[in-house]
Amino acid sequence: MGTHPTDTDTGTAPGGGLDLDGLLRRGTARDWRTVDPDDVDPVRFAVIGLGWFTRGRALPALADSDYCEPAVMVSGSPGKAERVAADHDAVAVTYDEFLEGAAVEAYDAVYVVTPNALHLDYCRAAAEFGKAVLCEKPLERDSERAAELVEACADVPLYVGYRMQTEPAVRRARELVRAGYVGEPQAVQGSMTQRLLDRIDPNPDQWRLDEGLAGGGALFDLGVYPLNTTRFLLDADPVAAVGRTKATHDAFDEVDETASFTLQFPGDVDAHCFVSHNARHGSRLAVVGTEGRVAVEPAFFQDDDRVLHVSAGDTETSIRFDRVDQMREEFDYFADRLRSGEPMYADGEHGLFDVRAMEAIYESEATGGWVAIE
């Protein structure tokens, strides 16, 4: 389960030593780049699901991209599809029309950003049309459906939208860990908290609060960030989890408002994580090792600056990165890999593992103890 990528080993000085100078020089550079966008056709996207995140984040990134184009706008609402399509000189299609194969010649890939429980149907249809798939995380509402999704996409490229894996500060942090900067990792601390009800007011009844559509609450929405980014930083997958959730606000009568969990990684390295829709805005991820500590703080929210904090020996330093458009980095990585034919990562199995890990956390709440992640 979860072979991890090996295509980013650029952070190590010759001989496996430390190379902070190299890290500073690389900065926000796209170490993953394999093709020049001028040499290849742009990847034309059908964008499935036109909520606020799509309109505010994904479409501007696609419009700015040198590798990608927004080509088809797919929504449950014909009017919304038309309005958004008009803004992007794109084709408007309803959900049902998409499933029937509408405009199939107008796009090369799909970006699936519907409620979690709809990912399977749209990914399967796209795969049947022979299209490459970029699916938002978490992969589906439960591991059974996520496994079906992976199976359905077996013959097309499938990428899961973990934007942290193409975030430069996170990639640089990973290079440091790989280069032995912290020595042997001993523990991880991660958190991601926001006040969701402030943000979605006055429309609190959105799909993220609907268990049938979302599958989970804070754990699925936010917990996947420290969970997946820890896997990425450590190049390893957790073997067991313990955790629990709570909800205090009426809006969270179906899904968890807050989740607190510990993931046990190989070598008895524990990652302690806390995520909440009802706590002051903030995010951080730190790896503490025998020799040093590497932390990204702020870590996860797109609108925060990214700062990498590094301490080893007697010194500490903080490196602030110019902010990148995380969605554009993600789209461009996907398009680069699609055009070069190189393997893309995170793949479906990688995304499926996260869903299983989160289910283990929910199960742990019921059993009151550690649960193995299968």
Add this chain to the structure above:
Amino acid sequence: MGTHPTDTDTGTAPGGGLDLDGLLRRGTARDWRTVDPDDVDPVRFAVIGLGWFTRGRALPALADSDYCEPAVMVSGSPGKAERVAADHDAVAVTYDEFLEGAAVEAYDAVYVVTPNALHLDYCRAAAEFGKAVLCEKPLERDSERAAELVEACADVPLYVGYRMQTEPAVRRARELVRAGYVGEPQAVQGSMTQRLLDRIDPNPDQWRLDEGLAGGGALFDLGVYPLNTTRFLLDADPVAAVGRTKATHDAFDEVDETASFTLQFPGDVDAHCFVSHNARHGSRLAVVGTEGRVAVEPAFFQDDDRVLHVSAGDTETSIRFDRVDQMREEFDYFADRLRSGEPMYADGEHGLFDVRAMEAIYESEATGGWVAIE
């Protein structure tokens, strides 16, 4: 279990609002002070156990104190007792002589800083002589002996040396939490890590590595800091724990080198803690709430500067405190309370609770799940 002190409610603005100005003005002030040291006799201490911590930290603090005097030096080694006593114009006494009542007129209180498993015998003897007791944390090597110690000291003042409870930055952090600065606390993250083997080399076989003398390793030595300080910040005691330990180095063949644990506080507030004798030096404690976050970082090591990080609303600030002598604060608080007759805190029951909580963490490792803290 564990009623918490209410004698430090100076941090709240009228009406329960926030008062960061007041906090800055108070700074490192001794809000606990009830008597002028010029108005009372100094407390003469018998210091029991003359290891490096006593000689390097405790005795200089006692010598500087306006409230206290080092009066009797007690060691297993007559030569060491003589040498240290000569430096402080004090009386030298061996462990056995102390237990037999030597120099009983020369001291008012004892400071017990022996290996954990010897605390009971010296505290009991001191109580029999009618002396006040300041005992280092953790109270004993196990909860049975700790309970005996509390019982033996029922008729004398007993204070447990949690120097974080008299550390100004921690007291100010607590005032902010009490004043509602973070809203409802939702989670706590704590850590304390050091490279013990670097520090104690070339003499690794010290009592901290001996299970019989220490009772526990990293959890007892370091874990007690985030555990107890979280209790202090939240004014609450945990109800259950889950955790586990590990050891990688030969020196830790009897006790844990690293401990990772979660404490469940009332209201489903989890405190995630990581402590290690084999990780890069560092310490931090953060309370995240619905409205804000208060963190002390560095938090626990005496030689680090103390910085209080506060975020709420749209702002963040960091407040650096002039370093105080933490041992002197602790001794002076104890002496102030002894001379005024006011109750002193942390008392024996408070210290006993920590030993029970740590035993629950060890038990959790065996059972693989949450363990109630009785």
